[in-house]
Ligand code: SF4
């Protein structure tokens with residue numbers, strides 16, 4: 001047991017394992033306002049890593065519809081119910097984490113091990129609208145929509161205080177010192193499924209035919225080469241940014257680092273269910289039309305600020321530029337700059353790998369294309 | 381760490397025999413014309429049976445288990461091989477594994493070599509490793525070709541075109557679910573490591589709500605990290621049983637809390653199968 005400072009909770013908490021922070025921490029930012037649930041990310045991941053026999057229902061990356069979707073089914077509601085209600089006061093979480101809610105004599109964290117039924121319907125609740133019936137002639141008048149749903153792409157959060165790792169009695173799970181990626185050593189795993197039960201996000205999965213647990217590996221061979229993960233590189237909606245986040249406990253956030261800028265400077269990207277206490281490192285820009293109380297349950301106390309910041313993007317050149325850089329290079333952009341209304345992304349060697357104008361200059365094309373011998377209706 | 385220091389204290393106590401006195405001795409009967417390899421061999425009836433109480437594992441989390449409360453053991457050796465027959469009541473045979481389906485299993489552990497005094501019976505320690513033989517009902521079913529995996533996971537059947545599937549399979553083959561028995565080395569809690577070399581054979585039978593499993597090995601193997609069995613001498617061992625129906629896996633198991641001395645008959649004994657009233661009819 002160790003006492004750790006969890007900056008996402010604004011306070012210290014008990015963590016049933018040693019507190020070991022990596023030199024660098026991998027992190028993602030997903031802009032939920034832009035996801036279209038095309039599942040290209042899920043397919044990119046699956047074709048790369050989990051297309052084997054026994055992995056039929058295994059999605060390291062999945063996209064679910066909120067509020068009714070969930071893979072595994074009701075993963076979040078089940079954990080929320082177990083930790084009980086909590087509230088946020090001045091950025092401090094007043095409630096219990098999954099570790100604090102556990103009876104430490106018998107368990108390290110309140111856990112939940114979903115069964116086959118829960119895993120075998122990855123798109124349950126898809127596109128189901130919340131808020132009631134859509135009457136004839138209804139239209140939206142407010143900024144917050146009374147009828148709503150949004151898409152929620154999810155991968156392993158490569159948590160700062162991983163529950164999966166703390167749960168494993170064999171110490172088969174480890175967090176890499178160089179980038180904070182959390183991995184299950186396949187040769188040490190004996191398939192006890194303690195991590196499947198321990199991870200509150202349902203992101204440690206069991207492969208029954210090999211009798212081992214498997215999870216997202218953060219595409220570590222790509223990360224080592226400075227490349228973005230498959231789900232980021234292939235995202236059609238360009239909703240995903242990836243890089244490294246600074247733990248304010250360890251150092252001062254760098255405003256030139258895209259992730260630090262979004263998470264710590266503008267505070268527009270928020271951790272998913274920070275109250276679980278694992279320190280997740282996938283940060284979400286909340287969907288601005290969704291009722292705020294729902295979002296607060298999901299992303300904590302900073303929701304209103306994030307929504308206001310996002311609405312202000314047209315006036316915020318740096319933020320507008322940075323969001324343009326999402327999906328603009330297969331390389332990880334560790335730093336960025338916005339100069340003369342052009343966003344520039346630099347890789348780990350400081351080499352420029354992307355230059356994107358905030359506003360694309362209009363292109364006017366002839367209505368008759370001589371080369372293709374065709375007429376165009378859309379000439380701009 | 382609080383758990384650690386508590387654990388160390390209880391371990392030291394246990395290792396020095398303060399908490400758990402050795403259990404009743406089990407005789408490994410010498411038979412001249414071959415050990416009984418089958419669990420249903422009638423010859424077993426003539427071998428004295430020792431019965432041991434089992435308890436829920438309470439030393440290291442995750443604690444629990446213990447739904448099987450007794451195990452009956454008989455053993456024979458012929459100077460070449462030893463066969464240990466374990467029998468216990470279990471109302472359901474759990475042979476499959478799914479995300480929330482668990483299998484029945486039994487394991488016995490021995491100190492490696494002949495350390496004196498015997499080390500901690502609980503997974504040994506860094507200087508005194510133990511070797512563990514685990515028989516598992518799902519591995520047994522796989523080895524027999526009775527795995528019903530496809531029934532539970534129908535989409536896993538059929539032609540599979542992805543090459544990585546084959547390469548992973550090759551990696552895990554041999555020690556994960558292809559043989560009924562896996563052998564491990566342990567040097568303390570959390571250090572259980574499977575061993576590639578297999579020297580133990582396992583045969584099982586399930587009927588009338590009872591599992592009967594026979595584990596068989598040569599007395600002497602060429603492997604330095606094996607338990608050494610010597611005719612006329614005593615080797616300690618421990619037993620653990622998992623009941624899949626009650627989600628027992630890992631530390632959630634029923635265990636003997638102390639070593640059981642296994643006294644091997646000397647080679648001078650003249651027991652033969654006919655001496656112990658054996659008819660070979662029951663052999664399978
Ligand atoms: S590829 Fe991008 S837009 Fe498509 S579902 Fe995944 S995250 Fe959403």
Ligand code: SF4
Pocket residue numbers: 155156157158159162163164165182198199200201202203204215278
């Ligand atoms: S999301 Fe779950 S599996 Fe991933 S690091 Fe966190 S606790 Fe572990």
